[in-house]
Amino acid sequence: MSEQKYGSDLVVDSLTNQGVNLLFGIPGAKIDRLFETLEHPSTGQKVPKLIVTRHEQNAAFMAQAFARITGKTGVVVVTSGPGVGNLVTGLMTANAESDPVVAIGGQVQRKDLYRLTHQSTNSVALFNSITKYSSEIQDPNNISEIIANAFAAANGAKKGAAFVSLPQDVDDAPVSINALPKVHQAKSGPAALADLSWLAEQIRQAKLPVLLVGSRGSDDATVAALHQLLEQTTLPVVETFQGAGVISRELEADTFFGRIGLFRNQVGDRLLQQSDLVITIGYDAIEYEPRNWNKENVLNIVALDTTHVQIDNNFVPQRQLIGDLAQSLSILTDNIKGYVLPDDSQATLKLLKADLRASDEPTYTPAEGNLNHPLDVIQSIQNHVTDDMTVSTDIGSHYIWMARHFKSYVPRHFLISNGMQTLGVGLPWAMTAAMVRPNVKSVSVSGDGGFFFSAMELETAVRLNLNTVHIVWNDNAHYDMVKFQEEMKYDGQSAGVDFGNIDIVKYADSFGAKGLRVTRPDELDAVLDEAFATQGPVVVDIPVDYSHNYELGSQLIQPEG
Numbered sequence: 001m002s003e004q005k006y007g008s009d010l011v012v013d014s015l016t017n018q019g020v021n022l023l024f025g026i027p028g029a030k031i032d033r034l035f036e037t038l039e040h041p042s043t044g045q046k047v048p049k050l051i052v053t054r055h056e057q058n059a060a061f062m063a064q065a066f067a068r069i070t071g072k073t074g075v076v077v078v079t080s081g082p083g084v085g086n087l088v089t090g091l092m093t094a095n096a097e098s099d100p101v102v103a104i105g106g107q108v109q110r111k112d113l114y115r116l117t118h119q120s121t122n123s124v125a126l127f128n129s130i131t132k133y134s135s136e137i138q139d140p141n142n143i144s145e146i147i148a149n150a151f152a153a154a155n156g157a158k159k160g161a162a163f164v165s166l167p168q169d170v171d172d173a174p175v176s177i178n179a180l181p182k183v184h185q186a187k188s189g190p191a192a193l194a195d196l197s198w199l200a201e202q203i204r205q206a207k208l209p210v211l212l213v214g215s216r217g218s219d220d221a222t223v224a225a226l227h228q229l230l231e232q233t234t235l236p237v238v239e240t241f242q243g244a245g246v247i248s249r250e251l252e253a254d255t256f257f258g259r260i261g262l263f264r265n266q267v268g269d270r271l272l273q274q275s276d277l278v279i280t281i282g283y284d285a286i287e288y289e290p291r292n293w294n295k296e297n298v299l300n301i302v303a304l305d306t307t308h309v310q311i312d313n314n315f316v317p318q319r320q321l322i323g324d325l326a327q328s329l330s331i332l333t334d335n336i337k338g339y340v341l342p343d344d345s346q347a348t349l350k351l352l353k354a355d356l357r358a359s360d361e362p363t364y365t366p367a368e369g370n371l372n373h374p375l376d377v378i379q380s381i382q383n384h385v386t387d388d389m390t391v392s393t394d395i396g397s398h399y400i401w402m403a404r405h406f407k408s409y410v411p412r413h414f415l416i417s418n419g420m421q422t423l424g425v426g427l428p429w430a431m432t433a434a435m436v437r438p439n440v441k442s443v444s445v446s447g448d449g450g451f452f453f454s455a456m457e458l459e460t461a462v463r464l465n466l467n468t469v470h471i472v473w474n475d476n477a478h479y480d481m482v483k484f485q486e487e488m489k490y491d492g493q494s495a496g497v498d499f500g501n502i503d504i505v506k507y508a509d510s511f512g513a514k515g516l517r518v519t520r521p522d523e524l525d526a527v528l529d530e531a532f533a534t535q536g537p538v539v540v541d542i543p544v545d546y547s548h549n550y551e552l553g554s555q556l557i558q559p560e561g
Contacts, residue, residue, distance in 0.1 A: 007140045007171045008037040011104065012047050013179035014147040020048045020075050022066060022435065024059035027052075028079020030119060030168045031106030035077075048075070051435070051464070054456040056083055058428040060090020060103065061454070065425075065432035067099040069390065069412055071219060073154055074099065080106040080168075081119030084126065087163075089422060092130040095161040096286055096419035097242065098215055100154035102147070102162045103127075109169035110138065127163040132156065136165035140173040144180040155185055157307035158216075158284075190328040191304065191321035199279070199302055199321060200335030203235075206277040208345045211235055212260075212293075215242035216306055217282025217325060218411040225329035226281070230255050233339050236349055238268035240287040241418040245408040249387070252409070257349070258356050259403055261288045261418055263553045266404065267356040269293055273557060274348060276300055280309075280317070282325055286419040290315035295557075304328055360405055366545035372521050374401040374473070374544055380524045381443070381471065382407060384532050389440045390415065390433035394426030396447030397480040398473040398544075400552050424453030427470055431457060434466040441467055441532055447481075448474045448504065458511040461537040469531045473544045477501045484549040508539035517541040 011034055015023070027035040041047045053059040056078045063074030074094070078084060084105035094101040107113070108120045127134040133153035137146050143166075150162035190196065203209050213226070223246050230237070230247075234254050237247055241261040258268040272278055272293050280303045294301070294314045303309045303317040304325060321328060341349070362373045378401060385391060392415040393402045399416065408414035415433075417425050430444030451472050461468055479497045486494040505515030514534050518527045518541070531538045 003042055005175050006033060006037075007143055007166075007173045007175055008034040009042070009045070010140070010143040010175050010177070010179055011147065011166065011171070012037050012041070012045070014144040015048055015075060016046045017179050017182050018147070018151050019072065019182065022051065023048045023075040023077055024051045024053055024062045025077035026056050026059060026079065026083065028083050028106055030080035030108060031077065031104075031166060031171055033171050034104075034166070051460070053460055055454070056086035057090050057424070058454050058457050060087050060094065060101065061425050061428035062432045063101045063103070064090060064094040064097070064099045065392070065415065065429035066436060067094065067101055067159075068097075068415060069433055069436055072100075073151055074101040075104070076101065077104045078106065079119075080108060080123075081121055084121070084123045084165075088126070088130065091127060091161040091163065093417060093420040093422045093425070095131050097417060098159045098284060099161075100159040102150045102154050102164065104147075104164045104166055106171070107136065107165045107167040110167045111169075113167070123163070123165045130161070131163050132160040133162035135163075137167065137170050140170050140175050141177055143170065143175070144177075148180050148183060152183070152185070157188070188306070188324050190331055191323035193331070195319055195321045196328060196331050197335060198319070200332060202277055202302065203279075203336050204339050207342050208275045208348065209235055209277040209279060210271055210275040211237045211279050211281055212240070212272065212283055213237060213243040213246045213281045214240045214283030214287050216284065218243050218246050219325075220411065221326035222282065222329065223411045225326040225333070227251065229329055229333040229336075232333055233336050234341065236271060238271060240283060241403040241416045242287050243282070244403070244414040244416060245411040247409065249409045252407075257352055260293055261403060262400060264292045264295065264557050265553075265555050267352050267359065269557055271349075271352055272299065277302070279304060281329075282306065283309075284419070285310050285312065285315060288418070364548050366521070367547050368545065370520060371543050371545035372518065372524060374398070374546070375405060376521065376524065377471075377473065377542055377544060378402060378405050380528055381445070383525070384528050385443060386440065387413070388437070389413065390430065390437055390442050392426050392429035392433060392442070392444040394444065394446035394450040395421045395423050395481065396450050396473070397475070397484065397546055397549055397552075398445055398447050400481070402445055423450040426450060427454045427457055427461075427468075430468050430470065431461050431464075431466050434461075434468050435464070438467070441469055444468065444470045446470070446472055448472055448477065448502075449479045449499065451504070452502065455507065458508060458513050458537060458539070462512040465536050467535065468537045470537070470539045472504055472539065472541050474504065474541050475544055475546045480546050480549065484546065485553060488550055488553055504539060504541040508537075511537075513537040513539055515539050515541070518543065
């Protein structure tokens with residue numbers, strides 16, 4: 001007689017059929033049978049590996065990082081009530097930043113759904129506005145089809161988050177049907193051939209065409225096609241922060257002109273201002289609003305994407321070329337063969353490239369002897385990181401410095417939250433990178449504020465013996481990214497930006513990680529040498545001088561005339 005199967009078995013089998021081999025979460029009474037199935041499967045039953053975290057928000061961050069790094073779907077499983085509530089920030093971030101994540105949240109039994117009972121909440125309504133799909137399973141026989149539709153929604157033309165509510169009695173219900181097999185995503189072809197021919201003619205007629213590459217242009221296939229185009233036809237490229245790494249070392253000298261985001265005062269911003277044809281590739285407006293980089297609303301824009309763009313007053317493309325980006329770029333490559341930038345445009349690019357290089361040099365001496373200049377910290381990190389390592393940056397003042405100046409030459413190896421700009425992502429993202437890229441160090445960078453949003457996950461990192469180096473830029477207990485922008489707006493005053501000091505080294509040591517501190521700038525390289533040579537989780541406390549951070553938001557490019 002075959003062993004009785006339950007709703008939880010159908011959930012697990014559905015996830016397995018979708019190719020899920022790793023998931024993150026925290027159990028609870030309303031979803032405990034699913035966790036029992038994950039940890040104690042039936043004989044011969046395949047199950048994904050479960051990573052138990054210390055907070056549901058961090059579990060969602062880890063699922064998001066898994067999705068961004070691997071291109072597969074990240075999965076997070078939590079219990080009802082506050083368990084699903086704690087997913088909100090993580091799913092909102094994944095959805096805004098086009099990372100495919102499926103969350104399964106426990107729910108009270110169906111008869112209690114609309115009663116004032118322990119942990120009952122309308123979780124489907126909670127996630128409706130911040131996911132691409134939010135549904136509750138009402139019939140055990142529908143488990144597999146709802147999960148399949150959640151995966152399909154998360155992996156649409158514009159990827160994002162999906163949520164499935166699993167009532168306790170559905171999880172516990174006996175079932176007799178089997179999980180659905182995976183239905184492969186429908187593939188799209190290239191953009192319309194006539195439009196690609198038209199774009200090729202626009203490029204041939206342009207004096208200074210520029211490619212602006214965003215997050216949806218950073219998958220492996222699109223980057224490979226982009227490289228083929230640039231190897232044949234030299235065109236300048238500007239990356240968004242989340243498009244970091246699309247330009248290889250070999251192409252950097254001739255084609256890379258920096259990244260843009262947040263403040264309009266970068267070399268890439270100046271290049272776009274001078275361009276007579278801006279071709280966006282997988283660019284999402286949430287990465288850097290068009291009202292910043294097209295403030296004058298005069299740029300000639302064409303959008304290549306997998307999905308229709310959001311039109312606004314400063315982003316009205318001449319045409320949208322919608323389709324598979326890699327195929328579209330390959331056709332475009334053939335169509336523009338022989339195009340060469342005019343001499344005066346090449347001279348302009350040479351000057352901009354010199355300015356880009358100069359921007360990496362420190363322009364001030366730290367105010368106190370124990371403090372490190374942000375650019376010196378970045379240079380030391382750069383010297384210790386190889387191209388196959390993953391660097392995850394949290395949000396804070398350090399993120400602006402890192403996004404502008406840290407060089408990455410492989411897509412999705414420099415991870416940035418530039419849609420939601422979510423505090424606390426750095427350490428969880430780095431932990432996931434260490435799981436899926438276990439043969440190299442995984443590095444994360446945060447401020448002392450953002451670090452403690454997720455620092456409890458050091459226990460998880462130690463438990464799993466993850467090979468991580470977490471670098472904390474310590475500005476002596478301030479939310480500095482808020483602080484310096486408030487000071488710029490309010491005549492030097494700031495509010496609500498101070499908190500108490502915590503000894504970061506002692507904190508790390510208490511978890512069983514290795515804590516290190518840079519006490520003088522001349523120790524910086526040696527301390528990082530030790531950190532990168534250490535097996536297992538390491539936390540490095542680096543005091544930084546942010547006294548000139550106002551310069552990050554100054555000297556903005558203003559409209560002409």
